[in-house]
Amino acid sequence: MKPTAETAAAVRAHIDGLYRSESRRVFATLIRLLGDFDVAEEALHDAFRSALEQWPDAGIPHNPRAWLVSAGRFKGIDKLRRQSRYDLHADMADIAETESAPPDPDGDGLEDDRLRLIFTCCHPALAAEAQVALTLREVCGLATEEIARAFLLPTPTLAQRIVRAKAKIRDAKIPYRTPEPEELAERLPPVLQVVYLVFNEGYSASSGPELNRPDLSAEAIRLGRLLLELLPEAEVQGLLALMLLHESRRAARSGTDGELVLLEDQDRRLWNRELIAEGLQRVEQALRQPGFGVYSLQAAIAAVHAGASEAAATDWRQIAGLYEVLLKLAPSPVVALNRAVAVAMRDGPAAGLALIDAILAAGDLVDYHLAHAARADLLRRLGQADSALGAYQKALALAKQAPEQRFLQRRIVELGG
Structure with a gap:
């Protein structure tokens, strides 16, 4: 019986x-089975194309992912066979091994295919910038x-x-394994750096129409849990805590109209208390272990925010102190900027503004929209409307994300721009 248009x-x-x-x-499973990024990518699209052709008539299979893996695997093996006919150097043993490898698309233990793929993409034989770019492209899509x-x-x-x-x-025949x-x-x-970058892209998209991408954040947290099970070290614990504490605020970060809401203006009743409780527990565990570092310290900062019942109750003295420790451990312009904002909240906007001006004068973060947005906010609080307007306009020119752009535009309008 031919499916109706509605069913199709x-x-x-x-x-x-x-x-x-x-x-x-x-895709990650197909790489394990086929041993080649490009063949797996093509096989993935072939599998979904086959699903579009067959499922309207045959119906959706009981296990769609297993079906897609199986279909993609056969498509990929066919491609490898065709290539081998024209490639005198093709390793037929590799193709035979590919054919005999067990698909196991539903294996959910530590040997997770996406975890394997992350470690492959982050192999030390690759340059650091290539590791991050490859993982974001191949693991996260x-x-x-x-x-x-x-x-x-x-x-x-x-x-x-x-x-x-x-x-x-x-x-280099880099092995696809944990x-x-x-x-x-x-x-x-x-690997921790990549997982955190994936989370950041999900929590606050670098560009585009949406404020965030919950699918990426959820995937980063899932990978963080897998890593912690595999290697229960302080920094793995700290990274997972940091992601959980940030994720707990997701529902409050935007209004009903989808517009950006700053931390100080968020309705803290919307914060996810279950995630906060787990995050706080993991921060404590991380800081009790030897070898804690930048992720654990950032998680400790997020924990201070999570512990404040309202914005006015935030312990900015403790946050500024933690940023000073973090700046000594891992100096960077972004950490210095965050410390400057904390100092402004602790000692007043003029103190923070002087630190931000020094960062920009040194040539750091001149193309970073959040540096100009932070500077604009401090100038606004100091009553320097004209200077604040100019700083907001610089931030707007650099911002790539639509909700941030609209937020900055509202600030500009409020100042008469």
């Missing part, structure tokens, strides 16, 4: 939803253009970085 449309909508929620997991904007790079430059990284993995226990400590820092 419902199936297509279901497949679209599966692509958004499952495509990167399917961010478009090359999105990643390029996040890194303030031309899209062709970023694309070439990804292509070279994949070629390095292929040519490292052995003795390797984990050395391999962990870039």
Whole structure:
């Protein structure tokens, strides 16, 4: 019986939803099975194309992800066979191994395919910037253009970085596996950095029409939990705590109209108390362990915010002190900017403004919209409307995210701009 137009449309909508929620997991499994990024990418799209062709008539399978993995695997093996006919150097043993590898698309233990993929993308043989770009592209599915904007790079430059990284993995035969226990400590820092960058992109999108991407944040937290189970070290605990505490505020970060709401103006009744409780517990555990570092300190700062019943009750003295420790441990212009904001809240806007002006005078963060937005806010609080207006306009010119742009525009209008 031929499906109705309504049924076919419902199936297509279901497949679209599966692509958004499952495509990167399917892709990671296909890389394990096929051993090649590009073949797996093509196989992924072939599998979803087959689903669009077959499911309206045959119906949605009981286990859609397993179906997609199986379909993609067979498509990929066919491609490898065709390539081998024209490639005198093709390793037929590798193809035979690919054919015999168990699909196991529903394995949910520590040997998670996406975790394997992250460690492969973050292999020390790759340059640090390539590790991050490759993971954001291949593990999280961010478009090359999105990643390029996040890194303030031309899209062709970023694309070439990804292509070279994949070629390095292929040519050096970098294994697709989770490292052995003795390797984990050395391999962990870039993985933590990537997980945090993924979370940040989900919590506050670097550009585009939306304030956030909850799917990316949820994926980063899931990966953080997997990492903690695999390697229960202080910084893994600290990173998970940091993500949980930030995530707890998601519902309050935007109004019913989708517009940005600053931390000081958020309705704290909307904060997720379950996530806060877990985050606070994990911060305490991290700080009690040896070897805690930047993620644990940032989590401690987030914990102070989480513990304040209202904005006026925030312990800015403690936050400023934690930022000073963080700045000594990992000096960076962004940490210095955050410390300056905390000092402004502790000692007054003039004190914070002097620190931000010094950062900008040194040539740091001149293209960072949040630096100019923070400076504008302090000038506004000091009653220097004209200077604040100019700083807000600089911030607006640099902002890439639509809700942030609208927030800055509202501030400009309030100042008569």
